[in-house]
Amino acid sequence: MTPGIRPLIAGNWKMHGTSAWLGELRAIGEGFAEAAGESADGVICVPATLLARASETLRGTPVAAGGQDCHAEESGAHTGDIAAEMLADCGAAYVIVGHSERRADHGESDVEVAAKAKAVWRAGLMAIVCIGETKAEREAGETLAVLSRQIAGSVPEGATAASTVIAYEPVWAIGTGLTPTADDVAEAHAHIRRELEGRIGQENARAMRILYGGSVKPGNARELLSVPNVDGALIGGASLKAADFLSIAAAARLV
Numbered sequence: 434m435t436p437g438i439r440p441l442i443a444g445n446w447k448m449h450g451t452s453a454w455l456g457e458l459r460a461i462g463e464g465f466a467e468a469a470g471e472s473a474d475g476v477i478c479v480p481a482t483l484l485a486r487a488s489e490t491l492r493g494t495p496v497a498a499g500g501q502d503c504h505a506e507e508s509g510a511h512t513g514d515i516a517a518e519m520l521a522d523c524g525a526a527y528v529i530v531g532h533s534e535r536r537a538d539h540g541e542s543d544v545e546v547a548a549k550a551k552a553v554w555r556a557g558l559m560a561i562v563c564i565g566e567t568k569a570e571r572e573a574g575e576t577l578a579v580l581s582r583q584i585a586g587s588v589p590e591g592a593t594a595a596s597t598v599i600a601y602e603p604v605w606a607i608g609t610g611l612t613p614t615a616d617d618v619a620e621a622h623a624h625i626r627r628e629l630e631g632r633i634g635q636e637n638a639r640a641m642r643i644l645y646g647g648s649v650k651p652g653n654a655r656e657l658l659s660v661p662n663v664d665g666a667l668i669g670g671a672s673l674k675a676a677d678f679l680s681i682a683a684a685a686r687l688v
């Protein structure tokens with residue numbers, strides 16, 4: 434954690450969730466304050482089809498609803514795509530952009546990710562910009578260089594702590610049960626903070642939340658959240674069950 438930064442515990446449901454899951458979401462919303470206390474923010478990024486009902490379900494709780502992707506434009510002939518303004522209209526407060534699954538499955542480039550982040554700002558929402566190295570890049574010793582490149586390409590100039598969250602997700606740690614060591618996470622997050630200072634200025638960079646994502650579970654959350662410059666988590670699999678997500682939120686309180 435970083436002193437003075439309010440942590441964010443974020444869930445990403447990915448392509449999971451129908452109306453049958455709203456009870457789980459309600460349990461997350463209702464249990465968050467008790468788990469995390471008043472000192473952390475929460476969000477669950479649901480499939481777009483569930484967003485309006487998720488926002489309704491979470492209303493009055495400390496947990497926000499979020500989207501998982503958006504188109505860079507506000508409207509137009511883009512069949513199947515969704516504008517950030519549409520996510521806002523459904524009650525989203527946050528939108529993930531540049532998740533490695535979007536970069537891999539849809540060939541999204543840093544330039545496109547930056548355009549999407551700006552679209553999120555345009556809609557008045559908070560962008561969660563994802564970066565992270567692949568296994569091959571880590572093994573080649575390129576992790577920090579990859580992070581530098583992705584920050585330069587994916588984080589638009591003008592990003593502030595009020596508009597943007599960074600999520601460091603080593604691709605090889607996502608859904609695998611593998612995590613980097615605490616030292617490796619510390620090195621990556623310190624590097625990200627430094628690179629952000631160069632890109633958006635010291636004041637903005639020092640206030641910006643940098644989340645760790647990749648196989649965060651109740652059993653490792655406390656250790657990961659204790660790492661310097663880790664200001665919360667982006668959680669996939671363990672966000673699907675209220676008990677697991679709330680247990681991770683509770684770990685943030687203990688750090």
Ligand SMILES: O=C[C@H](O)COP(=O)(O)O
Nearest residue numbers: 445607608647648669670
């Ligand atoms: O967005 C979330 C991440 O991809 C992490 O997923 P995971 O917690 O299932 O490894």
